Amino acid sequence: MTYLNRITQCSQQIKNLLGADFDTVEFGIICGSGLGSLADEIQSAKVIEYSQIQGFPVSSVAGHKSRLIAGYIHNKKVIAFQGRFHYYEGYSLEDVTLPIRVLKELGIHTLIVTNAAGGLNRNYSVGDLMLIDDHINFMFQNPLIGANHEALGARFPDMSQPYSQNAGDQISALALKLGIRMHRGVYLAVTGPSYETRSELRFFSTIADAVGMSTVPEVIAANHGNIPKIVGISVITNKATGEDIHKEDHNSVVAAAQAATPKMVQLVKEFIRL
Numbered sequence: 001m002t003y004l005n006r007i008t009q010c011s012q013q014i015k016n017l018l019g020a021d022f023d024t025v026e027f028g029i030i031c032g033s034g035l036g037s038l039a040d041e042i043q044s045a046k047v048i049e050y051s052q053i054q055g056f057p058v059s060s061v062a063g064h065k066s067r068l069i070a071g072y073i074h075n076k077k078v079i080a081f082q083g084r085f086h087y088y089e090g091y092s093l094e095d096v097t098l099p100i101r102v103l104k105e106l107g108i109h110t111l112i113v114t115n116a117a118g119g120l121n122r123n124y125s126v127g128d129l130m131l132i133d134d135h136i137n138f139m140f141q142n143p144l145i146g147a148n149h150e151a152l153g154a155r156f157p158d159m160s161q162p163y164s165q166n167a168g169d170q171i172s173a174l175a176l177k178l179g180i181r182m183h184r185g186v187y188l189a190v191t192g193p194s195y196e197t198r199s200e201l202r203f204f205s206t207i208a209d210a211v212g213m214s215t216v217p218e219v220i221a222a223n224h225g226n227i228p229k230i231v232g233i234s235v236i237t238n239k240a241t242g243e244d245i246h247k248e249d250h251n252s253v254v255a256a257a258q259a260a261t262p263k264m265v266q267l268v269k270e271f272i273r274l
């Protein structure tokens with residue numbers, strides 16, 4: 001099956017399962033590691049397990065569910081993907097970006113992507129949020145490599161402003177009002193799954209503020225698909241400054257993300273309310 005057919009089929013199955021109310025959706029949310037409970041805030045929720053959607057990948061990492069949740073936040077129609085696909089799990093970047101293509105097909109005007117990230121910037125503390133102002137693709141992979149599907153977007157999409165400045169300003173203002181410590185910085189994506197060496201971290205800290213293993217493929221696909229507003233928010237789950245030798249571990253990353261979830265939830269809900 002071609003990728004285009006797969007997108008259409010998955011979108012159609014989701015539409016059939018959700019019913020006419022969700023023929024168009026306003027907001028799409030991708031929940032990062034440990035941030036799945038963002039989706040629990042959705043009212044009148046309808047849940048679809050990925051395994052119910054023929055042609056949809058299933059997520060495999062500890063701390064990740066594998067389902068989408070559709071419903072309302074402040075009366076706005078929202079779909080959240082609880083359980084994202086990471087390149088390091090062995091998925092193709094077509095799989096990784098399929099939720100974005102489906103959300104586009106469902107008509108969203110705003111995409112909110114969240115993730116857990118290591119703080120390269122010395123001013124960042126564990127538990128802080130970082131609004132993604134821009135990114136650096138250190139995955140050396142791109143979801144758009146291969147024949148371009150004109151129906152999805154242009155061959156050479158512009159990436160000079162991949163994240164909406166306007167929405168970013170609104171979220172920064174909200175964070176200030178709510179007393180949530182949020183930075184605005186550059187996210188650098190690596191493939192993982194190994195964490196960075198100290199030398200890599202020293203290098204990365206000269207060019208970026210946070211490092212993680214996701215988000216960039218999705219944001220490239222979202223820009224390719226011309227989703228009008230794209231927002232990325234990281235939770236700083238660990239220090240990644242390369243100054244000391246300490247063992248990074250996934251469980252503490254997930255726990256730190258979970259601890260910061262209430263702030264993320266509050267911020268995202270207030271943004272959707274605007």
Ligand code: HPA
Nearest residue numbers: 116117118211212213240
């Ligand atoms: N490095 C890469 N990815 C991450 C990290 C990190 O330190 N923390 C959370 N995701």
